[in-house]
Amino acid sequence: MIVIHKLKKSYGDKQVLDGVDLEVVDGETHVVLGRSGEGKSVLIKHICGLLLPDTGWVSIDGVRLHTRNRKRNRPILAKVQMLFQGSALFDSMTVAQNVAFHAIEHGTATLADAERVAAEFLEMVNLADAGGLSPAEISGGMKKRAALARALAAHPNIMLYDEPTTGLDPITSAVIDQLIRETQRRVGVTSIVVTHDLRSAKAVGDRFSFLSEGKIIETGSMEQLLNSPHAVIREFMADLKEVNPVSSPR
Numbered sequence: 669m670i671v672i673h674k675l676k677k678s679y680g681d682k683q684v685l686d687g688v689d690l691e692v693v694d695g696e697t698h699v700v701l702g703r704s705g706e707g708k709s710v711l712i713k714h715i716c717g718l719l720l721p722d723t724g725w726v727s728i729d730g731v732r733l734h735t736r737n738r739k740r741n742r743p744i745l746a747k748v749q750m751l752f753q754g755s756a757l758f759d760s761m762t763v764a765q766n767v768a769f770h771a772i773e774h775g776t777a778t779l780a781d782a783e784r785v786a787a788e789f790l791e792m793v794n795l796a797d798a799g800g801l802s803p804a805e806i807s808g809g810m811k812k813r814a815a816l817a818r819a820l821a822a823h824p825n826i827m828l829y830d831e832p833t834t835g836l837d838p839i840t841s842a843v844i845d846q847l848i849r850e851t852q853r854r855v856g857v858t859s860i861v862v863t864h865d866l867r868s869a870k871a872v873g874d875r876f877s878f879l880s881e882g883k884i885i886e887t888g889s890m891e892q893l894l895n896s897p898h899a900v901i902r903e904f905m906a907d908l909k910e911v912n913p914v915s916s917p918r
């Protein structure tokens with residue numbers, strides 16, 4: 669279980685997170701929704717230990733992340749992988765070497781083994797033929813899939829996805845959604861997904877939370893959020909529906 673307790677984070681005089689409370693239970697896919705710039709990426713980066721809170725804390729399976737010393741969090745964070753909003757592939761490595769990065773880093777594979785180690789995961793994301801290319805040579809959608817393959821190849825227990833389908837065509841988005849679902853089913857991964865894509869949210873989410881003005885103001889089912897007592901949530905959902913109808917057949 670992931671617990672976020674009264675988490676606060678500011679940049680300069682901007683209070684981005686102002687006491688976030690959130691519980692994500694084992695095995696669920698929890699979708700975090702919220703307007704652009706509300707702090708969704710900042711929040712998710714606290715869970716993978718990339719950012720440290722001003723006050724408050726994050727705990728993973730009962731262990732609180734150290735709030736001042738990043739190094740001490742390494743053992744607990746070994747089970748967490750993150751798909752970054754901007755993919756964040758290593759430009760100096762091939763796609764296959766990126767995907768095999770975890771194994772290379774842990775000494776269970778060499779750069780020369782990368783193609784072999786990465787093959788299964790590249791296949792999973794429909795990139796079987798792209799292993800030898802460099803990140804500069806592939807499209808944004810392919811980068812996202814390569815980054816997903818890299819994360820999955822590390823066999824995480826917890827997956828964090830920051831806008832996994834944003835900017836992708838509907839078919840590629842559906843492939844990503846399916847992978848998120850399959851990963852959850854196959855290994856019982858606990859996931860947090862930040863997304864603006866209502867169709868994707870509906871396809872992958874078990875529970876939904878809405879971040880507004882630095883706090884989670886509601887958690888519940890999609891139905892509950894669509895009928896939320898908070899006008900800001902209803903308006904947000906209505907806007908999304910127009911761009912991306914939630915009733916589309918899947």
Ligand SMILES: Nc1ncnc2c1ncn2[C@@H]1O[C@H](COP(=O)(O)OP(=O)(O)OP(=O)(O)O)[C@@H](O)[C@H]1O
Nearest residue numbers: 679682684702703704705706707708709710711753
């Ligand atoms: N390193 C930083 N330094 C200063 N301000 C930052 C930094 N990172 C984030 N912010 C600010 O924190 C706020 C929240 O940013 P964040 O990227 O988390 O938003 P978001 O909800 O993920 O938005 P989007 O939906 O557009 O991705 C923004 O106002 C942003 O400018």
Ligand SMILES: [Mg+2]
Nearest residue numbers: 708709753830
């Ligand atoms: Mg973001």
